[in-house]
Amino acid sequence: MTKEISTKQLTAFQADLDNHPAHSVIERAVTKNGILKTSADYHSEITMTPVFSIDLDTGKVANQKQSGRCWMFAALNTMRHDIKNNFKVAADFELSQNYTFFWDKLEKANYFYENVLKTASLPTSDRKVAWLMTTPQQDGGQWDMIMAIIQKYGIVPQSVMPETYNSSASREFNSTFNLKLRKDATELRELVASHATETEIAKRKEKMLTEVYRMAAYSFGEPPATFDFEYRDSDNNYHIDYDLTPQSFFEKFVGWNLSDYVSIINGPTADKPYNHMYTVEMLGNVVNGREIRHLNVTMDDFRKIAIEQLKSGESVWFGCDVGQESDRQKGIMDTELYHKDELFDIDLSMSKAERLDYGESLMTHAMVLTGVDLVNGKPTKWKVENSWGDKVGTKGFFVMSDNWMEEFCYQIVVNKKFLPQNLQDVLAEKPTVLAPWDPMGSLA
Template structure:
């Protein structure tokens, strides 16, 4: 190899003779030779599905299921709004029971508008706060990478509802730029990177950045209104219940709808995390990760994976759906709706990774990328979980009518977060208030919001 033009000796170099010997060894192994025939001539994601996995995880039967099931199936389309869909899907089930509804859609688009607005302001605040850092510092470069991504965390969802409320889809529906957010994100990001330079220059010249930042946010707000439409400040909620009876609740504000109709309390949810790199039963804080400036940044409570599972089971038994964060699409098969670490017989290809969950986080092999909802769990005679029922937000044509079945083996290895109520954590109340473990903004446990 060469380093600054100088040839440097290496301990390992690949020789063509050695590669030939390796190839001969593969060809001499009947199992690998057959596996190669399959891999070369077919889509291994279909050809290598194991019979055992299909038998165990296509049953669709669960002995603990939340009722009523949320309807209709939701579809985030070409956007990264899984967290908004998952979170609103957890809220609609109690709403359906309360108002005797067959189906209800809450508006991710409403939350999307205010999340984009608040993220833009949060970004500019971070730029001001890091103005003394070199432009090439890791933190400034990280902030500039994706200022207003579609992603988010349940804490950020709660922040938006507490500040702005929520509305039914009928009062603020989808638009071209909520269903396909690429162009809007490009334009907003272009402006924010420009604004970052303007703010840093103003601060370098000893000017107060706040008037400039306010004017910048006015232009971001204008762009969002033009692309998404102005969110309602007041609306009438009209619906027909399962008995075909018409109802109308007039003069609602988004905050009243969230508080009075849904009963949302932003102080109640706690995000449990399973991060085996760090000490359990401790709060974990991701630096500079958030949306609403005055609401603070994302914090979890780190617990063992069995605690994570047991708290999710408790919630399902209380007839409450469970928001969770996981690694997707690893070991997901959309056609069958199976999520299982053993769904494909990769071992026949000689592929058998052995990294631990902690090391997969350390070495960037795994991270939290997608949010969905647990609506059921199958328990064995000992009360131990075997499989989980998962509601996704990719439409009814993915999985089995929008639902997936997840093995508990996958849960242990690739589920990182579940959201529960604070009153279910009485044994941890004092520990919730302890000083938090600090994670860097680019940590994989913050990836769902990036």
């Protein structure tokens, strides 16, 4: 039986408010200053000082500006850290995020078209079709997706393909692009419904991709096939490499075996037992490219693996829910930063699993771990390289408490050599397929 809020209940609600100590003072403070400022705890700033026992020198931070390319920036930043160390390039050297952005947009279009064709027999009201059409593509992504782009297209320095208006402020492009993709989806579904031949469908899809390529070229510029790379190192020595391709540049200046780098997640929900592999249906960008693969582990293993890679001098890509309990301007992520529960005198506690299951949290942002403070061998806080420019935090670097990592970090990427043998063995396991809308399929 449904029941409306009664007059008696309203009287009781007001009586409860009147009986709370200092409720008038709190009301004035919150209405004037807002919830966060009123519930802020300055002690968090004291404990989150940006000093770390392990602290990698990674150069200047980058700035993704008004785009959702954090996952791409974070991945390319881990690579430029190696280039900085091995080739002594300038502290502000960057790899071209615009170059990988171009190819990601083209590949996401093809991936979308293929998923449209796979689901063409389903009604538009089906959850999978509705999920596809809600956001045909977006700027976000995951580690395996940027690896798929690099494996196919390589990388280039930012000087070779610099930022454009649309790469730094992608909103206009995305709204136009998603309009096109939805329009194309109607045509592809109509072709399937009318029993068009595979040849007819393939021909129409190729025309669609030709149009996508044109849109991307107009918006981001044309990607280079070959280029010269010249720079002065930190010792002021001049260098130049002629006729590089994006693939040969990657091989010379990065040279990683990309298959060695694996995604480790902490998803403590009941449907994901630890020490097993997972993938996500309809998640990716490059058709027949690198598959999304996650190894789910406990937070104790999660931390230990990240620390081992940092100790080796290598930074760590990670994904988190950055909007939770964080101060963007101060560059602090800490569970003790605000006390909203104390302010309102209500219980706001949820477990990490509950937040995932009930839509309160998921991975929204990717950054790079570049340091950690170990006290008696245990981490207390972590140094974070963000991609929001140097006007926030400490010249763009953030401080994350270990408790915040426990609650709001979901993914790291590490070289598999840092995994204990029992976890290395799990990597060969056939992954369990999760639904497209599973929180572990969220895009940073």
